[in-house]
Amino acid sequence: MLKYKGSSKLLLQPTSTDQVSQILQYCNSRCLTVVPQGGNTGLVGGSVPVFDEVIVSLSLMNKIISFDKVSGILICEAGCILENIMSFLDNEGFIMPLDLGAKGSCQIGGNVSTNAGGLRLLRYGSLHGNVLGVEAVLADGTVLDMLKTLRKDNTGYDLKHLFIGSEGSLGIVTKVSILTPPKLSSVNTAFLACKDYSSCQKLLQEAKWKLGEILSAFEFLDGQSMDLVLNHLDGARNPLSSMHDFYVLIETTGSDESSDKQKLEAFLLGSMENELISDGVLAQDINQASSFWHLREGISEALVRTGAVYKYDLSIPVEHLYNLVEEMRSRLGDTANVIAFGHLGDGNLHLNISAPQYDDKILSQIEPFVYEWTSKHRGSVSAEHGLGLMKANEIFYSKSRETVQVMASIKNLLDPNHILNPYKVLPHSFIS
Amino acid sequence: MLKYKGSSKLLLQPTSTDQVSQILQYCNSRCLTVVPQGGNTGLVGGSVPVFDEVIVSLSLMNKIISFDKVSGILICEAGCILENIMSFLDNEGFIMPLDLGAKGSCQIGGNVSTNAGGLRLLRYGSLHGNVLGVEAVLADGTVLDMLKTLRKDNTGYDLKHLFIGSEGSLGIVTKVSILTPPKLSSVNTAFLACKDYSSCQKLLQEAKWKLGEILSAFEFLDGQSMDLVLNHLDGARNPLSSMHDFYVLIETTGSDESSDKQKLEAFLLGSMENELISDGVLAQDINQASSFWHLREGISEALVRTGAVYKYDLSIPVEHLYNLVEEMRSRLGDTANVIAFGHLGDGNLHLNISAPQYDDKILSQIEPFVYEWTSKHRGSVSAEHGLGLMKANEIFYSKSRETVQVMASIKNLLDPNHILNPYKVLPHSFIS
Numbered sequence: 014m015l016k017y018k019g020s021s022k023l024l025l026q027p028t029s030t031d032q033v034s035q036i037l038q039y040c041n042s043r044c045l046t047v048v049p050q051g052g053n054t055g056l057v058g059g060s061v062p063v064f065d066e067v068i069v070s071l072s073l074m075n076k077i078i079s080f081d082k083v084s085g086i087l088i089c090e091a092g093c094i095l096e097n098i099m100s101f102l103d104n105e106g107f108i109m110p111l112d113l114g115a116k117g118s119c120q121i122g123g124n125v126s127t128n129a130g131g132l133r134l135l136r137y138g139s140l141h142g143n144v145l146g147v148e149a150v151l152a153d154g155t156v157l158d159m160l161k162t163l164r165k166d167n168t169g170y171d172l173k174h175l176f177i178g179s180e181g182s183l184g185i186v187t188k189v190s191i192l193t194p195p196k197l198s199s200v201n202t203a204f205l206a207c208k209d210y211s212s213c214q215k216l217l218q219e220a221k222w223k224l225g226e227i228l229s230a231f232e233f234l235d236g237q238s239m240d241l242v243l244n245h246l247d248g249a250r251n252p253l254s255s256m257h258d259f260y261v262l263i264e265t266t267g268s269d270e271s272s273d274k275q276k277l278e279a280f281l282l283g284s285m286e287n288e289l290i291s292d293g294v295l296a297q298d299i300n301q302a303s304s305f306w307h308l309r310e311g312i313s314e315a316l317v318r319t320g321a322v323y324k325y326d327l328s329i330p331v332e333h334l335y336n337l338v339e340e341m342r343s344r345l346g347d348t349a350n351v352i353a354f355g356h357l358g359d360g361n362l363h364l365n366i367s368a369p370q371y372d373d374k375i376l377s378q379i380e381p382f383v384y385e386w387t388s389k390h391r392g393s394v395s396a397e398h399g400l401g402l403m404k405a406n407e408i409f410y411s412k413s414r415e416t417v418q419v420m421a422s423i424k425n426l427l428d429p430n431h432i433l434n435p436y437k438v439l440p441h442s443f444i445s
Numbered sequence: 446m447l448k449y450k451g452s453s454k455l456l457l458q459p460t461s462t463d464q465v466s467q468i469l470q471y472c473n474s475r476c477l478t479v480v481p482q483g484g485n486t487g488l489v490g491g492s493v494p495v496f497d498e499v500i501v502s503l504s505l506m507n508k509i510i511s512f513d514k515v516s517g518i519l520i521c522e523a524g525c526i527l528e529n530i531m532s533f534l535d536n537e538g539f540i541m542p543l544d545l546g547a548k549g550s551c552q553i554g555g556n557v558s559t560n561a562g563g564l565r566l567l568r569y570g571s572l573h574g575n576v577l578g579v580e581a582v583l584a585d586g587t588v589l590d591m592l593k594t595l596r597k598d599n600t601g602y603d604l605k606h607l608f609i610g611s612e613g614s615l616g617i618v619t620k621v622s623i624l625t626p627p628k629l630s631s632v633n634t635a636f637l638a639c640k641d642y643s644s645c646q647k648l649l650q651e652a653k654w655k656l657g658e659i660l661s662a663f664e665f666l667d668g669q670s671m672d673l674v675l676n677h678l679d680g681a682r683n684p685l686s687s688m689h690d691f692y693v694l695i696e697t698t699g700s701d702e703s704s705d706k707q708k709l710e711a712f713l714l715g716s717m718e719n720e721l722i723s724d725g726v727l728a729q730d731i732n733q734a735s736s737f738w739h740l741r742e743g744i745s746e747a748l749v750r751t752g753a754v755y756k757y758d759l760s761i762p763v764e765h766l767y768n769l770v771e772e773m774r775s776r777l778g779d780t781a782n783v784i785a786f787g788h789l790g791d792g793n794l795h796l797n798i799s800a801p802q803y804d805d806k807i808l809s810q811i812e813p814f815v816y817e818w819t820s821k822h823r824g825s826v827s828a829e830h831g832l833g834l835m836k837a838n839e840i841f842y843s844k845s846r847e848t849v850q851v852m853a854s855i856k857n858l859l860d861p862n863h864i865l866n867p868y869k870v871l872p873h874s875f876i877s
Contacts (some may be wrong), residue, residue, distance in 0.1 A: 264659070
């Protein structure tokens with residue numbers, strides 16, 4: 014997005030937890046600030062060295078330590094690239110409980126530190142549920158070994174959760190233990206058209222009942238998103254015979270090919286009859302399924318080809334979610350193109366506003382409106398991207414003052430010299 | 446278990462968060478200690494007033510605040526009894542993601558504060574994944590409103606996790622927001638016999654693949670457990686025609702009666718052919734299914750009728766789990782009866798040692814051996830029961846000294862006068 018430019022004179026690449034510990038101990042004793050860095054694929058500047066921070070890259074800590082086929086529990090170092098873990102598991106007949114567009118370069122330590130969401134959250138839940146243990150190094154070099162491989166462990170405070178989603182500001186995650194689900198053989202994908210947002214919503218509700226335990230993705234994109242990808246993304250073509258206002262991509266994953274397909278077909282037929290969907294196509298093979306996903310996953314790529322993009326990643330209760338998009342369109346008129354898509358099953362809207370170039374006048378039409386609107390509906394101003402540098406000061410739109418105060422106290426407790434990922438996550442007024 | 450006797454002169458029953466806040470503010474300013482109490486069904490003395498603590502019971506805060514049928518998200522007060530919430534949801538076509546024997550009296554606030562596990566964890570995961578938000582009152586009366594209803598919210602540290610499983614020692618949970626799954630119509634239950642523990646293990650592995658997304662429980666009991674229930678539990682009868690060394694209860698939950706049943710039958714047939722199971726019966730109706738569950742859930746009740754019971758709730762990697770039981774039997778010989786059952790799918794063993802009366806000689810044969818053995822296998826000395834009063838000093842068997850040090854620092858930060866649930870969770874040497 015060309016928004017941030019890193020500025021650092023030193024990159025360190027430790028190869029062991031002990032080295033990470035020594036680096037932090039040294040930096041802490043001299044009050045040198047540090048930016049932990051995984052695949053550097055974040056969207057909010059969380060892994061960017063703002064001034065002269067030392068970069069601690071986990072890239073060389075990329076070993077898979079163990080995998081237990083009975084329990085499906087994997088232990089690996091933080092620098093493992095998500096896609097490499099996926100390939101490893103695929104051979105063992107398992108999958109990662111998370112998947113996201115950046116999988117080719119993002120690292121599991123970064124995924125954990127930012128509590129990455131992505132495409133499988135609807136089915137498998139968040140990393141707070143799937144990560145069974147972490148090893149993390151505190152600012153003063155203390156190594157916290159919380160690398161359990163147990164589904165149940167109620168022996169005191171479950172401190173690993175402090176390191177899931179705190180964006181490297183409380184410690185550096187060095188190892189991860191994660192529960193992986195078995196790879197189920199039957200995957201079906203459908204690309205559907207709905208006449209309005211209300212139909213998308215009802216379709217989601219029906220899908221939860223009728224597809225139940227096999228539903229694994231429920232993504233939506235609006236007509237503007239479709240126009241965009243068809244015009245700016247290589248290899249994109251509309252699988253339906255005409256254009257519509259809303260599209261939904263449904264995926265099911267199960268263990269029985271014939272009964273799953275039968276269930277999905279019955280669901281689609283019923284939804285046609287109820288007029289919840291106006292058109293649709295069921296992928297006949299894996300290539301066609303990939304082409305459906307290409308439309309949904311290619312939106313971000315298509316967006317950067319059209320000029321400047323203002324990106325918002327919001328959680329909003331599903332019933333109100335699209336109202337924001339419509340209000341934004343009427344605020345901006347012809348000055349910008351409003352593109353809306355996201356993980357509807359999770360109430361997660363990716364709102365993108367595309368303009369020929371960055372323009373303060375456009376920005377003032379968007380912010381703080383978009384944050385105020387989200388806050389008013391008790392939503393989240395960052396559903397999955399995190400706060401990083403970009404949104405640290407917007408935290409009060411989603412968290413109460415008292416809660417942020419406790420966050421700051423915990424930061425002061427664990428990192429009293431504020432050496433870890435400065436200027437990120439916490440609002441500047443609370444850290445000084 | 447007649448192990449603890451409460452000792453308190455004052456029970457308060459606040460009816461609102463504001464009252465909880467006023468109580469804590471008052472107690473904190475005068476250094477009066479407080480025990481938060483839900484249904485008082487815990488097994489480790491966590492809700493017992495040890496000396497003269499003020500009991501703060503949440504029982505009168507028992508309102509369901511809202512339920513959203515599109516998302517399945519419920520918000521309620523902490524004092525709601527689990528079974529009442531279940532009945533409410535049943536009418537709406539949803540279920541709670543947790544279920545446990547104490548459901549008739551335990552309260553959701555207590556469930557969250559102790560991170561209750563129970564029977565549905567295999568399918569729906571832990572409360573760290575399902576609880577979307579909490580409202581909690583800190584020791585000084587500060588109300589933390591973290592009552593989000595969003596599946597995704599990456600705006601700073603997710604502090605609600607500090608209150609899930611900290612057994613009321615960091616704050617009192619007053620409201621809970623929780624994601625509830627749709628109630629699926631097709632439930633099937635099978636009661637099976639295995640010739641040895643190794644077969645139980647292999648059966649679990651097969652079940653994960655073959656039953657995949659419909660597997661909802663995988664419980665086991667050994668021959669000694671079965672003898673016990675058949676002799677001491679009203680209405681218990683063996684559904685199989687002979688006695689065996691191991692029994693497994695499998696439950697599937699899905700959305701399609703005929704395909705689910707077909708899948709389970711094929712799985713059972715295959716397992717018979719592979720000699721993983723030696724006998725088995727598939728429940729023909731809900732009454733027969735209940736009678737299977739009665740055997741598994743009635744073990745604790747049968748145990749208290751036989752005299753003294755030493756109870757251990759352990760997480761151990763599945764492959765080693767039953768070795769502990771065998772070693773314990775050879776240690777104890779004829780002096781006590783060793784009963785083993787549990788949630789095999791989660792690696793959770795309930796190890797119970799029953800003797801005519803409590804006897805220090807027997808105890809010295811059991812402890813610290815049981816904890817040392819568990820620790821050596823990187824298990825947990827409290828899988829789901831928590832530490833409470835009973836196991837606070839055993840924490841080092843499951844957590845490193847550094848981790849306990851951070852726990853103590855957080856306790857000091859959030860409750861500097863140590864008024865909340867004293868003598869519990871943290872080892873006495875760390876709190877003084």
